[in-house]
Every structure is written in C-alpha cells, then in structure tokens.
Ligand code: FES
C-alpha cells in the first residue's frame with residue numbers, strides 16, 4: 001500500500017504493507033537508524049519512538065496503527081524537554097555502550113513532558129520496560145532528576 005506518514009514533522013510518502021512494523025520503515029526504508037532494534041518483541045525498549053508524544057515500541061507498532069499520527073524519532077526529538085534531557089544525559093555521563101540510549105531518552109522525554117518532576121517510583125514505573133545491558137539505570141534515574149531541575153530552572 002502507498003501512504004503518507006508524518007515523521008519528525010515531515011509528510012513522508014511510503015510504500016509498505018499495513019502490517020509492516022514502524023521500526024522496519026524507520027530503519028530500513030528511511031535510514032533513521034538512531035532508533036535501535038533489540039528484541040523485536042516489545043521486551044527491551046530499544047525501538048522506542050513517540051506516536052503523538054506517547055512512547056511506543058516501533059518493533060510491534062504496525063504501519064496501520066500510525067494513521068495520521070505524528071511519529072517522532074530520536075533524530076527529530078526537539079524542544080524544551082528534549083534539550084533538558086540531552087543536557088542532563090551529558091551532565092551525568094549516562095551512556096556506556098549506547099545501544100539502549102535512544103530508547104531511554106525517548107522514554108524519559110515522554111515521562112518529563114507528562115510529569116516535569118517525577119519521583120523515583122514514577123521514574124521506575126515509566127522506565128521499567130527500557131532495558132540496559134550495561135546497567136546504567138542509576139545514572140538514567142539521576143539524569144531524569146537533573147533534567148527535571150533544568151526544566152524547573154527554565
Ligand atoms: S526492539 Fe522493540 S522492544 Fe525490543
């Protein structure tokens with residue numbers, strides 16, 4: 001099928017079957033390789049992107065579910081919250097191998113957009129599905145708090 005998907009603010013014409021996973025489209029067709037492929041079964045969070053601002057797993061989101069919604073990937077993540085998250089990630093030096101981190105950042109940005117001052121339990125609940133083989137969880141949590149401080153400081 002031929003359709004148009006709004007990705008990172010741009011209407012993008014695509015030719016793909018309705019059951020094609022969004023992740024396949026992003027990485028394979030559009031070469032937006034910042035979004036990673038991990039498990040392919042909604043178990044790791046490496047493929048997290050935003051659909052109308054909500055975090056979703058690109059590996060299990062069929063093109064048919066995207067419809068007229070806005071897809072945002074790590075390449076297109078922008079604005080006040082995104083800036084605070086990126087700065088905090090650098091401040092805390094979160095990244096180890098980096099493989100999971102675009103998914104982590106997408107999940108953290110969605111959390112902070114909905115809740116600009118999350119508690120530890122709220123962070124843990126929101127980030128629960130984003131796995132990190134390198135065990136950067138304590139730094140991710142610290143960076144989300146640091147991003148919240150940056151947002152509060154304006
Ligand atoms: S690759 Fe999608 S959740 Fe693991």
Ligand code: FES
Nearest residue numbers: 097098132133134
């Ligand atoms: S930083 Fe290596 S998997 Fe998370």
